[in-house]
Amino acid sequence: xxxxxxxxxxxxxxxxxxxxxxxxxxxxxxxxxxxxxxxxxxxxxxxxxxxxxxxxxxxxxxxxxxxxxxxxxxxxxxxxxxxxxxxxxxxxxxxxx
Numbered sequence: 001x002x003x004x005x006x007x008x009x010x011x012x013x014x015x016x017x018x019x020x021x022x023x024x025x026x027x028x029x030x031x032x033x034x035x036x037x038x039x040x041x042x043x044x045x046x047x048x049x050x051x052x053x054x055x056x057x058x059x060x061x062x063x064x065x066x067x068x069x070x071x072x073x074x075x076x077x078x079x080x081x082x083x084x085x086x087x088x089x090x091x092x093x094x095x096x097x
Contacts, residue, residue, distance in 0.1 A: 002037055003060045004092040007053040009083045016049035019082055023053070026075060033069075035062025060091055 011019040023041045030039055037056035044050035057063040067089075070076050079087060 001093065002056050002058060003063065004094065005053075005055040005057060005060075005063050006088075006090045006092065007055065008088040008090075009051050009053075009079065010085060011049040011051065011083055013049060013084075015082065016043060016047075016051060019049075019051060022078075022082065023051075030066070033062075033066050035059060035066065063091075 009019070020041065020043060027039060027041070030036060035058040037058060039053060039055045042052040042054060044052075055063070057066075067076070076087075
């Protein structure tokens with residue numbers, strides 16, 4: 001069963017659009033990564049510095065392997081530097097409701 005991953009970040013004040021541009025550069029590699037089903041980056045209409053990546057992965061293990069790769073390549077450190085506070089990563093299962 002697919003896992004939903006929610007990555008939530010808060011860009012430094014006034015830099016939300018710059019962070020969206022960074023995601024545009026990074027996401028082609030993400031979309032080509034083994035196990036990814038879909039990813040969309042959402043920008044809050046009332047606070048453009050608030051972004052969410054809504055991701056669907058085949059398994060949590062696929063995402064964790066991807067996250068490890070992104071950490072090794074320095075992308076996560078760059079993301080942390082461009083944001084306020086730590087990124088929030090949460091994992092969800094789709095229910096039958």
